[in-house]
Each structure stands twice: as structure tokens, then as C-alpha cells.
Amino acid sequence: MAIEQKTPTTRPNLTVDLAGMRLRNPVMPASGTFGYGEEYAPFLDLEDIGAIVTKGLSLKPKAGNPTPRIAETISGMLNAIGLQNVGIEAFQKHKIPFLRTVNTPVIANFFGNTLEEYGAVAEQLEEIPEIAAAELNISCPNVKQGGIVFGTDPQAASEVVRLVRSKLTKPLIVKLTPNVTDITVVAKAVEDAGADAICCINTLTGMSIDIHTRKPRLANKTGGLSGPAIRPVAVRMVHQVVQAVSVPVIGVGGIVCAMDALEFLIAGATAVQVGTANFVDPSAMLTVIRGIEEFCVNEGLDDINQLIGSLRV
């Protein structure tokens, strides 16, 4: 009896508060690597993870890029999906009914190619009750501004966040691109513009060439580098952003196992996202969650929050 009672009390608390949401644990998928949730339902219980993050949504359906869209690199992969998605309307009609049945907060990742598009999607997300929070991807080229990426310009980033904020009362997470000189400048800009949390990083722009055909491996020439290869860059940026802002930060980039996730948490991330690793192992997130729990037990911590930001410098 005594032993039986002990087990539950020694299980560490893994719940974290993120921008007004309470998550059962700090582990969620990275947008674009988990479809709309349903795709991975056969492989893991969606009620075991902290949140579900959808593929990036846009106002209208988006066709994406020609193939090849993916290429493997050393300890990483390049992708140039081109943000293919069903569009916000079809999402609500065809994907929400399934998500409604899952007792896990749904975070809708979204984007636009113009300021207006961003605003319009935000308005619609506000109206979908099943969506707990929105994750704003600002790694997209601003077609009106000659294709400069919103997220590489603090001014443009601030503007889009301000607009979206004005349409959205739900928690707003802003996801930053790492392809910038100083990520803290953009982080501060989006915090000032009203972000409730910051997610970093998106993919590093990369390229790979097939030396036999002498063509780029991706039809789009360049693509986004993800996977373990980029983890040191992601950890560095998360650490920098945590120092620079006071809103919570979600760490993402190259997480495969619990040790990787712990680096981000110790650096100060309130939650983490697992991306490419889902492709390698559909139950990767469960392994990460179990490993974090085990680590807390071994370190004698009864609450994950004692770990977050515990970096000794």
C-alpha cells in the first residue's frame, strides 16, 4: 500500500502554462510535420502530448511547390513544400470535426503573403472555438514588399503582429525565422507588437546539389533545413530570445530525444516542438515526454518548471 501510494506522488508535474493555456506537458509537434493531427493518430494517443500544432493554414487553399520537395542532408533534411494546405475553410469543415474529439489544445499555425491575408486568417481563427491558440508564421515573403520575408524585417514583423493581434483575442504565438542577423531584435519587435509567446526556430535556408545531374535537389532550388543538424543554432537562438523578452518561448529545431528537448528547457524554453523527428519515429514525442519525466525523477525534481531556465552561466 505504502509503495503504491508513493508512485503517484513522486511522479513529477509536467504541466506548463503557456500564454494562458495550461498544457499537460511541454511537448508538441512542429507545424508542418504532423499534418492536421489525424495523420499520426494511428501511431500515438493525441491526448498524451501537450498540444497539437497544425500545418500552416492560409486564407485560400495553397498548391505548394513542384516536386522534388524534399531532400535528405547530413543529419537533416531540406524541404520546399511551399506551404501547401487546404485553406482555412476546408480546415474548419474537414479537419476540425476530428480534432474536436481530441482532448488536447489545438494550435493553428497560419500565414499570408500580404498583410491583409494575415489579418483575414486571424479573423477566421478567432471564430473557430476548437482552436485554442494561433501560431503566426512570419517566415513568408511579403509579396507586396517585393518578396522580402516579413520575419527578417523587425518593422514588417511588428506590423503584421500588430494587425493580427487586433483581430485575435486568443493566445498568439509568433514563430520566428532563424535567417536573420540578430533574432533578438525581431523577438523584441513582435513582443512589443503584442505576441503572447515566441516560437523559434523555423528552418534555416539551405540548398543541396545533385552532382550528377548538376541540378539542385529541390525543384525550388532552396529549401528549409531542419533536423538534428540545426539544433545548436536553435538552442543558441532560444537562449538569446529568452534573455531578450519576457513572454514565454517555445523551442524548436532538431529535437529527437528527451536530452535534446531538455537543452531547450534548461535554456529557458517553456515548451518544445518536435518536427522532423516525427517522420523518423512516429512516437518520437512520447519518447521525449517519457524521457523528460525520467530526467526529473533522476534529478529529484517534482516539477518541470524547476528545470525551465535553470541554465547555470
Added chain:
Amino acid sequence: MAIEQKTPTTRPNLTVDLAGMRLRNPVMPASGTFGYGEEYAPFLDLEDIGAIVTKGLSLKPKAGNPTPRIAETISGMLNAIGLQNVGIEAFQKHKIPFLRTVNTPVIANFFGNTLEEYGAVAEQLEEIPEIAAAELNISCPNVKQGGIVFGTDPQAASEVVRLVRSKLTKPLIVKLTPNVTDITVVAKAVEDAGADAICCINTLTGMSIDIHTRKPRLANKTGGLSGPAIRPVAVRMVHQVVQAVSVPVIGVGGIVCAMDALEFLIAGATAVQVGTANFVDPSAMLTVIRGIEEFCVNEGLDDINQLIGSLRV
């Protein structure tokens, strides 16, 4: 007889012209990974490689950072050596005598923490006849400008290149940092300021945390990420820079074997540098050179220059 004669004539030409230098082949070490040349002399014939590139030199000897200075990451490594070097004077006195005996062009990598320091080193390099060319590393913090890195600001980059150019008649290679939003802007700035060639990339800033001690793995907290992990980023940037400028480009970042080097050459690099791979295999450069030659033979090319920039897009 006929066969004997055939062999030499079918050996492809590997010599390339780089900023006024003629190199026997396009493969050289990346600065900081090959000491001052002598360290690797027991392992490979220094007259087999295209050039020797020294560890970064400064006006005065530099102590560098505390240890740990290196940490392994997935398919890469982080370093925060802190640019330890013997200083230009000791270099001339103790390292040049050996280099004089080697019939391979010596490229001196150098840096400063102020504009004046950069200028002063350039003046001294100009006076050392054994030095064929100078490689200007602008990835250093400008101590006078509050530590902003010269190479992340096109203005500052231009200024330092202009100054160095005014002191140096030897070929001037400028080495760029990848930690910028748009590397083509910096590339154009340094070309305009008088660079004869551009070398990219230096290391990506990264960080790794020991989850057990909860400390950064490097005493310096952050360090430079190098090795195969960064290759897709390097290839992308080399491709971008080749499009943006008309001076030759040296490609560096994650090259381990000939296939890797060929990606850069096809993307338009006139030469390549091998860095971290020297640590893994001291004869890595020879393997790369042999592999490039073999590739040319297999592709029926009699001149490496037919390959350079042959990307099909």
C-alpha cells in the same frame, strides 16, 4: 607506347585562377583548422594541395578563450577558440621559415578588433614576401562599435575592406560570416570596397548545453558551428553570392569528400576550403582532390573550369 602517352593527356586540368593566383588545384584548408601548415606536414604533402591557409593572425598575440573550447554536436562541432594566435611578428619569425620551404601559395588569414588593427596587420602582411594573399576575416566583434560584428553590417564591412585594400596590393580575399539576414548585401559591399575574392562561409553561431551540469558545453557559452551539418547552408550562400558578385568565390562549410566539394564548384565556387574534416582525417584534402579528378574523368571533362558554375537551373 600509345597507351602510356594517353594517360597523361587524359588527366584533367585542375589548376584554377583565383584573384591573380594560379593554384594547382582548387582545394585548400579552412583557416584555423590547419594550424600554420607545419602541424599537418607529417600527414600529407603540402605541395599536393592548392594553397595553405593559416590560422587567423592578429597584430599582437592573442590568448583566446578558456576551455572547454570545443564540443561535438550532431554531424558538426562547436568551437570557441577565441582566435588564439601567435601574432603577426612571431608568425613571421617562427612559422614563415618552414612555409618558405614549401612550394605552395600561402594565404594568411587575419583579423582585428578595431579598424586600426585590421589596417596594421594588412600593412605587415604586405611586407612578408612569402605570403601570396591575405584572407580578411570580418566575423569579429568591433570593440569600438560596442561589439557589433564587422561582417554583419555592410557599412562596417565595407569600411574595413576599404582600409585593408589601401594597404595591400596582394590579392585580398574577404571571408564572410553566415550569421546575417542577406549575405548578398555584405558580399556586394565588400566587392565594391575592393575585395578580389570572397570566401564563404565562416561558422554559424550555436550553443550546446550539458543537461547534467546544466551549463553550456563551451566556457564561452556560444561557439561556431562547423562540419557537415552546415553544408546545405553554405552551399546556399555560395550559390547566392556567386549570383550577386563578379569576383571569384571560395566555398567552405562541411566539406568532407569530393562529392561535397563538387557541390560548391558546380554552384560556382572557384575553389573550396576543407575545415573540420582535417581533424577527422588528416588526408581529407587529398581524398577530395583525387575524387574531383576522378569525377572529371568520369564526366569526360578535361578541365575543372568546365565544371565551375555549371549548375543547371
Added chain:
Amino acid sequence: MKNYRTKIISNQEVSPGYYRMRILAPGFGAKARAGQFVMFRVQRSLPPLLRRPFGIFKVGFMEPDCDDMPPKEYVEILYKVVGRGTTIMEALHEGDGVELLGPLGNGFDVTDTDGEMILVGGGIGLVPLYMLASELVEHSSVRLLMGGRTRDDILAVTEFERLGVETYVSTDDGSLGEEGLVTKVLERKLQKYPNAKVFACGPMPMLRAVREKCLDYNAPLQVSLEEFMACGVGACLGCVVKGAGHTEETPSYLCTCTAGPVFKADYLDWEKLGQTEETECGGCS
């Protein structure tokens, strides 16, 4: 579908550069349908990072190791060594631990059993046709037209014959069977059997030629396609092909991993299938 963490039963070279690997997979066969595939994890440590897709060649049961054990259910793949992952695979041995996600994807539609069944396989494209043949021979007369560059690329033909399939071999260099392209044989068969249904898997130029012939003779065609895959379950959107009627304005992209790998030929946009096109966007995701 599920992720099997399991072991290799055997891994043998059957022709130069081609291997057959049997993997222990209890419960797999009942779910697997002809034309489906698995995502194989080459090794637990990196690299290579991503899983590799392989068609299901066979499913079945082997004698148990001893009397009181259940028979060992297996899935068998047949693969060609082409790159990094398959080079690691060829060195694997009986008893080595592997991971296998499957069965995945959309298989052949075998509901309509009328008429002659003609299977066209090019090299390693033969793989999904074996299970298909096993199902089809129950109701129909089945012919396999098997093509390859040389005799080394002609695989497992006797096994098809043992099923009762009539087989026709052609090689580019004439080193086995008829010299020339498999479509030459196909044309003769289509002339002979006006009611034939065609099922094809192989390199894109072959599929394209098969498609032309089937259009000429008005024969329904199903093809199995290959695309680069990261996830295999419809999550990454890396493996799409264009559906019939695809335009820039009304795009129709189909996932090879979920809508395929087997498609009815008419559902596809053959215009640019298997060709690389270029665009230029930021390409972040």
C-alpha cells in the same frame, strides 16, 4: 498500420545488387494489400536520417522454430542497392533489429476481375506486382511482362510462374528473353486481348510508354509511382504528384503515400509527371 520494432529473419542477395529481406511482423499480413508499402528505418543512429519506402513484395508465414511456438509471420521486401541507406541495409543480418512502419498507402484496385490481367514490371518495379498477381490469379488469367536492362534486372520470374502466371521477359540488351522494350510485348498482348486491364510499376519512361499504349488500346491502367518520401503517412506533403486537371488556379496535388502509390492512370496529370520543374519562393516549409 503501425510501427513494428522487430527483427530481420533473412537478408539475401538474389541477383547482383538486389536483395530480399524477410522481417518478422506478426499481424502484418492480414492488413496488407497488394501495392502497399512500408517505411523502413535503416538504423537507430544517424545517418541516414529519414526512413526509406519499400513496396511489400510478399507476406506469409514460416515454420515455427519449435513445436510449441506459433508460426513466424513475415513481410518480405525486395530492394536494389542504390545509395546510402540501401548500402547499410545490404550489410544487415538475421536477428538485427529494425523498424518498419506499415502497411501504408493505397494499393491496387482489384474489384473488377473481368478480362485479361496484364502486369508490366520494370526492374525493381516488379515488387508490388507479386502480391497483386497472387490475388488476381484467383479469378482471372494473369500475364506478367517483365522488363529490365540486363538479365540481372529480371527478378523472381519463376515465383510468378509458380502462381500460374504466364511470364514474358524482355531485356534492353537481349541477355535474357526478348531484346527490346517491354512495351513491344505489351502492344502485342493488347492487340490480342481487347478486354485487358493493365497494372504497371517501373521507371517513369516505361510508365509513360505503357500509358501511351493503354490509351491507344483503350485499356484501363493502374500505375504504382515513386516519389521522395519523408513521412509516408500524409503529414509532410513532400511526395505529391499532380492530379488530372491540375492547374495553377485549381491545383490538385495528391500524396503518393496516401492517395497512392497506386493510382488509376486517368486520375493523374501525365504532362509533367516525374519531371523536375522550378519555382522560386523562400522555400522555408
Added chain:
Amino acid sequence: MKNYRTKIISNQEVSPGYYRMRILAPGFGAKARAGQFVMFRVQRSLPPLLRRPFGIFKVGFMEPDCDDMPPKEYVEILYKVVGRGTTIMEALHEGDGVELLGPLGNGFDVTDTDGEMILVGGGIGLVPLYMLASELVEHSSVRLLMGGRTRDDILAVTEFERLGVETYVSTDDGSLGEEGLVTKVLERKLQKYPNAKVFACGPMPMLRAVREKCLDYNAPLQVSLEEFMACGVGACLGCVVKGAGHTEETPSYLCTCTAGPVFKADYLDWEKLGQTEETECGGCS
């Protein structure tokens, strides 16, 4: 020194978590000196990326495989399984191909053979002491003080005895030999032999304690250090320690791989040895 592309002769667990690996290395022994090390390439493919440094435990010759063959010259390392690289190493077998760079670094100075020789080894720090002992026993009387946490960390002691070395074992938990720290034994020996010379290798706290005792008794000390290494040949400057007299203004950094791994204790700055300090610069290279 050179890069040996060679094969493993044997790789055996000698105590829980400790392995001895013999590697074929013709011509190695003639160049190797006590205290030197090798850079071992764990595998040809990644990861791990970097080589791992290991002390040279032994060099020697084995019986040839048959009459007409030359005897097989080998180098032997003794390693503890601690992380990714060594975990891969423990699974290696006879005949597996490996690469080995060496012999590298600066070994023990054994020119002065006067007086008693006291070797102090902590756990795996025993490794470089075996070759040292073999050389020293020629001219001097040699004592080995071997410490470890438990009996499992006490290695190869009988081999030292076979050389004619007097050995003293102590363990933290008393599971073998004397209970307590090896420095307790050292103190007794230093009291007894005022002319002793000390050679030590082991964890930093042990080295620090040994250093204190040697200062107390005015005994010359040589220590073998460990630092993270990328190149092993003085090129990367990753492995430095501070030399005696190091200041911010007149810095003196010594490469562990070339100036060491063996240092005369007086040449080192013991203040911060083995401690992590912090600075903050761009840290690009």
C-alpha cells in the same frame, strides 16, 4: 606519427565497462614513448564526427599467424565506456577496420632515473603508466599506487606486478585494497622515500591532491592531463591549458596534445586547471 588504416586484433571487456583493444600497427612501437596517445576514429561514417583520444597502454608483438609471416606488431588501448564513441567501440570485433593517428604528444620525461619512482593512477588514468613502468623498472625501483571508486575500477594491477612493480591498491569503498584515497598511500610513501619522483594520471581532483602532497614533500611531479581534443596535432587549439605564469596580459596557453598530455607540474597554472570559466565573445572561431 602517421594515420594507420588498420584492423582490430582483439577487443575484450576486462572489468565491467572497461575494454582492452589491440590494433594491428606495424612500426608503431619503435616510435611510441610512454605517456603518448592516439586519436582513434570510431567509425568511417558519422556520427560521431571527431576522433577520440586514448592513451597508449602497451605496444608489442604477437605470434605470427603462420610460420612465414612476420610477427604482428600491435598497439593496445584500454578504455572506459562513457559515451557515444566508446559505446560504438565496445561493439567492435576482431577484423573490423579502424583508423588510428599516432603516436601523438609529449610523453613522460624519464631521463633522470635517480631515486624511487612512484606512479599514481586513478581509474582509467592508469593507462599511460604501464609503458612508463616498463621503462622505469630497467633502472629504478618502481611503485604503483592505484586508486579507484570500487574494485571494478582497479585494472591490470597484476601486469604491473609482473614487471616487478610493487603495487598498492586503494578504493573509495574499500572493496579492494585499502579503503580511502590514493593520496593517503602517497603521503606514507613520500614520508618514507624523500628522493621519490612522482608520475600521476587520473581525475583532476586526484591530480590536485597529488600535487599538494608533492609540494609538501618537495617531490618532482609529472602529470598526464585530459582535455577535449578535435585534432590531436596542435592545429585546432581546442585543448589548451594554462601554463605557469599565465595572466590576462601575458597569456600562456599550452596545447595538451602537443606540449602535453604529460606536463611537469611546475609548468602548469594550477589555479584554474580543469575548471570551467566563462567569457563572452562572438565565439566564431
